[in-house]
Amino acid sequence: MLRGNKCIGIVKEIYSKWERRCPLTPSHVQQLVSQHGLRVLVQPSKKRVFADAEFEAAGAIVTEDLSDASVIFGVKQVPVGDLLDERTYVFFSHTIKAQPENMELLDTLLDKKIRLIDYECITAGGKRSAPRLVAFGEYAGKAGMIDTFRGMGERLLARGYHSPFLSIGSSYMYEDYRAGCQAVEAMGAQISKHGVPADFAPMTFVFTGNGNVSRGAQEVFKHAPHEMISPSELGSVDRDPYKLYGCVVEEEFMVKPKVETGEPFVRSDYYQHPEKYAPQFHEAIAPHMSMLVNCTYWDNRYPRLLTIEQLRELETTDRSRLIGVADISCDIGGSLEFLTRDSSIEDPFFLYDPVTGKTSDGVDGPGIFMLGVDILPSELPREASHHFGQLLTPFVPALATSDGQLGFSEQAETMPPEMHGAIITSHGELTPAYSYIAKMREEQERAQAQPLSSEELLSLEGSTVVQLNGHLYDTGLINQVLNLIENRGGRFSIVSQDVQANLMDDKEQVTSAAMIQITVDQGRTELEHLIAGISALARNTPYAEATVHEVREVCGESFEATIAKQQPQERHTKDAAAMSFGHVSGAPSETCLLYTSPSPRDS
Numbered sequence: 337m338l339r340g341n342k343c344i345g346i347v348k349e350i351y352s353k354w355e356r357r358c359p360l361t362p363s364h365v366q367q368l369v370s371q372h373g374l375r376v377l378v379q380p381s382k383k384r385v386f387a388d389a390e391f392e393a394a395g396a397i398v399t400e401d402l403s404d405a406s407v408i409f410g411v412k413q414v415p416v417g418d419l420l421d422e423r424t425y426v427f428f429s430h431t432i433k434a435q436p437e438n439m440e441l442l443d444t445l446l447d448k449k450i451r452l453i454d455y456e457c458i459t460a461g462g463k464r465s466a467p468r469l470v471a472f473g474e475y476a477g478k479a480g481m482i483d484t485f486r487g488m489g490e491r492l493l494a495r496g497y498h499s500p501f502l503s504i505g506s507s508y509m510y511e512d513y514r515a516g517c518q519a520v521e522a523m524g525a526q527i528s529k530h531g532v533p534a535d536f537a538p539m540t541f542v543f544t545g546n547g548n549v550s551r552g553a554q555e556v557f558k559h560a561p562h563e564m565i566s567p568s569e570l571g572s573v574d575r576d577p578y579k580l581y582g583c584v585v586e587e588e589f590m591v592k593p594k595v596e597t598g599e600p601f602v603r604s605d606y607y608q609h610p611e612k613y614a615p616q617f618h619e620a621i622a623p624h625m626s627m628l629v630n631c632t633y634w635d636n637r638y639p640r641l642l643t644i645e646q647l648r649e650l651e652t653t654d655r656s657r658l659i660g661v662a663d664i665s666c667d668i669g670g671s672l673e674f675l676t677r678d679s680s681i682e683d684p685f686f687l688y689d690p691v692t693g694k695t696s697d698g699v700d701g702p703g704i705f706m707l708g709v710d711i712l713p714s715e716l717p718r719e720a721s722h723h724f725g726q727l728l729t730p731f732v733p734a735l736a737t738s739d740g741q742l743g744f745s746e747q748a749e750t751m752p753p754e755m756h757g758a759i760i761t762s763h764g765e766l767t768p769a770y771s772y773i774a775k776m777r778e779e780q781e782r783a784q785a786q787p788l789s790s791e792e793l794l795s796l797e798g799s800t801v802v803q804l805n806g807h808l809y810d811t812g813l814i815n816q817v818l819n820l821i822e823n824r825g826g827r828f829s830i831v832s833q834d835v836q837a838n839l840m841d842d843k844e845q846v847t848s849a850a851m852i853q854i855t856v857d858q859g860r861t862e863l864e865h866l867i868a869g870i871s872a873l874a875r876n877t878p879y880a881e882a883t884v885h886e887v888r889e890v891c892g893e894s895f896e897a898t899i900a901k902q903q904p905q906e907r908h909t910k911d912a913a914a915m916s917f918g919h920v921s922g923a924p925s926e927t928c929l930l931y932t933s934p935s936p937r938d939s
Contacts, residue, residue: 337406338422338451338740340750342374344732345405346396347427348381351412354508354681356385356717357472357724359409359426360732362394364725369395372733377402385717407736409728412711416444424451424740431760432456433635434776436784442773445761451740452761458731462757464769465607468548469754470727472713475720477552477631479507479712480664482516484553484629485523485560487660487685491705497533500526507715508681516716517559524560531577536659538573540565540581542625544641544671549664550584550631557582570624585621591639592616594886595871611800611886614864615639618646623655630663634671637888641671644693651690660705661688664712678708681715731755744768779894791857792899798856798863799888799895801831802870806882808848809835813880816873821854824866829853829897851887855898 349355368374376396380388388398410427431442445452460466489501500523510516532539543550561579567589588601591613650656663675687696689703699705713720738751748756760770808814821828831851856863874882
């Protein structure tokens, strides 16, 4: 039943015992029934924060059977066995990064010809790079910050220090958000009176990003005595134990241009050309922070905020003041490479030892404490559900009457663009904007089927694609670049080239372009030295007028053409006089999987 019939359903949440949220509250149901004439079916639930009777009083029908509904709403993933054929489902699917644990769900959605709309993809105007419109992020930040204070108290106690943080519990332990904030204020009064342990002053909390998640965390933080400082002040604040220091760090302090131009940082250029930027958070920010509250979205086109090796080096060189990390984004193996597992609401903390790279349960022992709960808003279920429903309700009436039987492009005429842009599956296929998921999945499955050795992993770190533009052939620059790669022990494969001839009577000399896949077995550091060498050649070759950009995403993680496995790498042939190359084509190599990942923004 893909054609809207003005009947919607709300599932009971079974993703986690802690999942007590709902996408629409009784007040939203009442509005949809009385003002828009919708029929609302709600599956009964004894753990939902709103009682079944409240939904009935609002005009809903409480029933296990949702088969009459053309559109069915949930919060988290619906179990595959509960999915009804040919319906529209709206929930957080966690499939847009081809997450392996949710590929069975994606397959079922496709097999059952379900139209899936993912809240994570509902953006302004339906544009991929635009801000999200329907999210719990603010409440993830609020709940996560209260939990962070609790974790700080327990970790300091494990290290032998009493502190005011010990009076704080987890968010779910308070009647509501207001009560949690009152507890933070009481904690703050003790900080003003007695201070934090002097050995840990100044106590600095670094918040990454300034979106909904970060602002929610900052709101809680500011209920304690505090001073907000800029990133440039982090290294010079007073050792005042009677207040906390907060610092919001955005992209210009996370990365820096690989080639310094003296121009101001432009965020849009970083988003469009991340290959032009190198990480600097580990140098400029990390040595000065007591607590990291990570609130940003990340995907693998961008430098990580902090890697395992960077954190290890900070710790082993005695340059780290870090006590704990709250990764509110809970992106395992993401921007914080060392977040290798998640944690639960009832057991939210574990330790990570930067020196050994090992994790351990609890907060006793060597290392930094970690918070990685993936359903933080469910600790404040009533307020979070109301907030979310307020954002979602305006889209529901149009969605309840939209016609999912139409072709995908035609569906745009029956629903808001924000909803149309969030459709991941339709008619048993991935929609065009999300077709990249299949390619990402293929790569992940291939990597899992053929696990890489430690040597091959190092080679993968030392692999990339560089794009050269300029007078590459008539100046001989292209040959110099390839010679340099070979002389540095690297291997190359031409991914694509665009060669333009310059005629004698041409008034304007045209330029050529080439994409070169490179692998250096010694890893990323040696690769960066090689790229610097290529850039120097481009600057210094007379008349070349060349530019060099790293475009690693062109090949995703597929570098078979240059990563040697068992057999020796076949070498390319080049002829300096004729400027000809072996194994060169005008189109990208088949080993490269071309896809576009979502743009970074706070979740």
